[in-house]
Amino acid sequence: MRRRDVTRGDGTWVGLSLDVPGRREPGLCVFSAERRLLLAQQSRTVLLAVVDEHLQDVDFWRTDKYRSFVPPLRAETSHGDYWRSMLVEGHPDGYIDWFLHAGSWEVLPLRPMPDAEDGRGEAYRKQAREGTLPPVLLWWVSGLDCHLILDGHARLAAAIAESVEPPLLQLHRTMPGDEPAAGIDDAVSLYASELARFARLRAAHGPTVPDRTATAGPRLARALHDLDTAERPTWAWPLPGGEAEWRRIAREVTGNWGPAPAPDRG
Template sequence: MECAVMSDGQNAIGVPAAAVYALGMQRSDVTRDDGTWVGLSLDVQDRHQPGLCVFTAGAQLLVSQMSQPVLLAVVDEQHEGVDFWRTDGYRSFVPPLRADAGRALAGSPERWAHRFAQYLIDSPGSPLHEGRWLLSCESPLRRWRHADASHAEYWSSMLVDGHPNGYIDWFLHAHSWEVLPLRPMPDADDSRVKAYRKQAREGTLPPILLWWVSGLDCHLILDGHARFAAAVAESVEPPLLQLHRTVPRDDLATRTEEAVGFYEDELARFAELRAIHGPAVPDGAATTGPQLVRLLHDLNTAEQPTWAWPLPGGEKQWRRIAREVADSQNWPCT
């Protein structure tokens, strides 16, 4: 996990105070070579520390929002999973989404992505910090559902149980990236869920906004807990928009040059083989061309590790925060 320099300010319980910066962002659509929309690339500038921030202290993690603890986590010694304690401190930065907006934007993840991007950029409580991000409808979570499993069965199994504490099982769900709600999931008969169930049946359900956090190897629900519950209750695939970091702009030019250099070297290698063995040897364009396209596409889409900031006071401070938020209960077990 990458770390960066952070501010020194702290609040009353010792969580570093969130610095507020003016935020600039450039957006651009990311498509495949056939024109299929993949996601929205966000190039964020001038926010050095986000309001929704990951801090690290050894094997311990802290997620805080505007200086309030949201999630504490500790990786177990065998690196098979993460014990977590979730507070009631998380607040979504997305305003309530009206049914008429769902109908107007139904079937258009591109338009939803632009709307959610605006919420992300406008709110000081979002996870955006400077760098390049992707807001995409192509979540890896969709890859693992077997044809004989219903949507209700599959998506229920991907939710991490437990409140206030629970366990993210890396051993059982290796590389399938579970979904961790940042607040308790509402029941199927909750009034909000009932309203969204109608939209789920109609195909007008707004997307659930997820944030992939590499230190947890898990997706956090930033917005859409009730919408997720509605999709499960109706056994339909939930529409998703996933947020994650991509290759930093400082590395983009270098890695683009490397990809183009690889392409040119491969063409030169095939040319040498053709000079020796004759025209029966292909010129290499049929294989190296698609390789170059994939490499360049990955520079705009592939997940990069989530940034985490060192927690001032280190593990001692993390344990103090854990004692306070867990209200002296025996967590984590020692």
């Protein structure tokens, strides 16, 4: 695995880029079968989802079998309204509303949110008040158009209870390390053609026409930066057996679950 810091133009650290060679099927994996998605952790089915045929929402079923892969953190002995509104409700089933929340990047817990009033919750609330709460780990899954909580359900509940902004770490896919070369060539070619176009305009109309470097240069810089940081669609592996296998797993896991009709938005 190759690790590289991601920084802004001024050198400010904004993230860590991990380039994983081989792209083997990971332990936490999204599988797809047409409009149906399945999130599996090792051999455990964690989440079943069906995208509405009109692309207005996603129905889901959580199995309560997700286990954080981050070792438990010991907690030593209004933002709340916003983050409460960002949580996708429903257990074991519910739906992610793309019609009303398109682009709002909601957050789907992989298990019911814990009580912030118990002993562990109180310890995290104290950390939230003191500004020492460890970050919540989120994973952006493009097929759901929302974040999944991989670690930190209790810490997020504590931040919401204290109405403070929770510290976050977001995991998302970026461009693989073997692909940026083509993107760099395209960005530089666009930059050169833009300068050449304005050079021709200046030759025809005189120096009153700007040379375009003031805008083309920053645009090139943003394009090159985005090659490192811009989000790419989440990898999903074809589910062996396709939709028929998805339906079999759904019956086995849920009994007889099927997506409910979408609510009337008229």
